[in-house]
Amino acid sequence: MPDKKPISSVNDFVVRFANVNGSGSASANEMFARAILRHGVPVSPRNIFPSNIQGLPTWYEVRVTEAGHLGARGGIDMMVAMNPQTWDKDVAGIEPGGYLFYDSTKPMPSTKFRDDITVIGVPLTAITNSTYTDPRQRQLFKNIIYLGALSALLEMDPKVIEQLIGEQYRGKEKLLSSNVHALHLGRDWALQNLKCPIGLRVKKSDKVGDRIFIEGNSAAALGAVYGGATVCAWYPITPSSSVAEAFTAHCKKYRHDPETGKAKYAIVQGEDELASIGIVIGASWNGARAFTATSGPGISLMTEFIGLSYFAEIPAVIMNIQRAGPSTGMPTRTQQCDIIACAYASHGDTKHVLLFPEDPAEAFEFAAAAFDLAERLQTTIFLMLDLDIGMNHRLCRPLKWDDSRQYDRGKVMTAEMLEEGRDFGRYLDVDGDGIPYRTYPGTHPTKGSYFTRGTSRDRYARYSEEGSVYADNMQRLVRKFETAQDLVPRPLQANAERPTKYGVIYFGSTSPAMDEAIGLLEARGHQLDRLRIRAFPFHSSVASFLAEHDFVYVVEQNRDSQLRQLIVNENGIDPVRLVPIVHYDGTPITARFIAKAIGDHQDHLKVTPLRKAVS
């Protein structure tokens, strides 16, 4: 018996699988998460993987959470330790009272274990070697065998997993039956040789509801399909590649003319990021909805074109799946670190619209909206996801679409409007909102053509280096950005139960951890109003929120508190009133981290000054 009482918990624990990249464990581990979901219990899985194809360590963490907390929790209740190289670190990470599951084929010295955890050994290699002769089969089925053993230890319904295997190998009977066999091999061994179940258990529930389980990148790609994107140009880069790959898959399914079989889309894998954004800008200039997907290094390469999009006022949509930078940084680790780089991308005075979805459902909605915004505002729109949302499955509300919705193509002057005698000046602010009319190439034989250029020009697109003309144009661009404030998704505010002078601002993938952290903070006696920012430029309610609170914490996943910098810069606020709470080691921010950082600061604020106490 361990010297610490084993953790006992139903539908609320964290299991982490430690594997070797390329060992084929991913599908078994994901099946484990999906099986729990099919029990009606919410899960929040996360891939933690190296920037490598084979051989390096990889982890897959499944948070089982009947309460529905979808952020990372921190701490591991059960470690499935399948990678000898990371054994020591993996074992050390287990919570006291937790469980260690390992392949016990070869004896391990007692020093490799801990006294305060329960050790569960299953001779996985011995079982596979006695059953299979093919080395690859031995490797792959070992994963299914440990899944079977876990199902017994956690009291999971094997029929649920069998059903999942059936769905995965539909039409491939041989694979189906052999996987089911491997599942029961592990399950039966555990039932016969181990005390089942352990303290951690999965009990059927009904907490999933109608929610769906989808990766953010796939949802964003689907948003692009629904939003009417017809041109996608991209260059492979982790963690954004799956956006374009998913867009391709969705288009193949939903975008072919039923009569001719021809494609109502064009996808080009560019030679680099510069070409990709160039293609997007060329297509958008010509009236198509176009986008690219990239990550931080790609944004760096695209900045010259982004400046052109801003100054020449050409729509573009960039989906930036952020990863840990700078430079190559940690390509497979998450961060929210491109806020400043994107907000002010390119040389000169520029400002760009950023959208911050919190989950795949918003990634879908914001992706579709990005194309309306790009055409309405005639500028670049950044959809700011990150690896944590983009490459992990998330439970989220079902995706919704209003069939009456038409695309907002913005201010486009047609041949008929030109014939009516409407004055066309490409950069004329006819409505006072800073947004001019544009024409598509080929519109009219004699009217409405103009020259697009990155150099300064007057309201009628005529080249000009007059200072006053340039300044007039730059001021109109500011007006346009102000117009954008009311077009982008507004911040969402949630107030504490009791009035408080403290607030917290957060955004994007921090959202689920923040939701959970609020509960933890309340348990410590701290009340905070919340504001989830969903876009830049900031709506006026951000300034109001700042004015209403003495201190506002800004929680984000980068070193330099970039959103805080942007708020200070754009709102002219005293930085002292904005307290940075930053997390930037490449792992997703956790509720525990947020609650401790804010809680400790709040406790400090409550300390009575010594001078006051003795007077």
Add this chain to the structure above:
Amino acid sequence: MTYIAKPKFHHPGLKKNELGYTHRDYEGKISTLCAGCGHDSITASIIEACYELSIEPHRVAKISGIGCSSKTPDYFLGNSHGFNSVHGRMPSVLTGANLANRDLIYLGVSGDGDSASIGFGQFAHSIRRGVNMTYIVENNGVYGLTKGQFSATADRGSKSKKGVTNTDNAIDLVAIALQLGATFVARSFSGDKTQLVPLIAAAIRHKGASFIDVISPCIAFNNHAGSTKSFDYVREHNDAVNRLDVLVGRDPIAVDYAPGTVQVVEQHDGSKIALRKIDADYDPHDRLGAQTFLAKHAAKGQIVTGLLYVDPDAEDLHAHLNTVETPLNTLEADTLCPGSAVLDKINASLR
């Protein structure tokens, strides 16, 4: 780019083409390039070619990068949309524009600095993708706007205006275009309008990636003794493989040259290129032969001009991508959006 627009009035008796347009309808603003610049001659040839083809000016999209050559789209087809993008990145912008609307004519104008240095990659990839475009490089071997630095097409051993000798090897864009699979490859000389006009016309009619390298001497920085891109040097070393005429379908096809000296190439749209052979053994359908021919003549210090290679059955990027005939920029939600019923099914598959 200029402050001064050309006056619109013109002589009422000016000759008109089939659409009723005069030459003036194909002109743009007044050029601000140096007097005598070869680029202005190319501009004149583009105007002439478009006039002869009776192209509707507004159905042309003219796209360029940055540099002297990239300024020229402002000087022709004033009723067309133009796009002066960023240095070397014209090909990607043109590719995107072409994907959005396959019905327009795409004219990409670039320079040797633009295409052979910073934009070398984009040049190469737009060619290998088969974008339906006419890609013209106005090649003077020098950076004019920044006053005289060698470009990547400057020949090894040639001298700059300041007397510096170029020690780097030159990039021959024609040779590269052939290697990359361009389906229409030509070289010409800005001072040879007779050759250049029909080449541009044939390139516009070609469906696929058409590339024309036009030697265009820089009057200010590369027209001196020691330069291999000067007017005198090119005139002395020019070896034309053929002369050609373009016969569009609406005209009666009449080839009145002596038998055995003319080869007619029919293009995808029915237009015909009549090649008057100068080099009797030159076959413009032989890509490998063209590469060898070029290399042999280059070794002798000769600049081969004319239509070097054409594949009359070429396919373009839209064919490779199997896109619908309707321009993508005209598709709306009713044909693009799968709708809520499909989304419900997608949702159901994600549980």
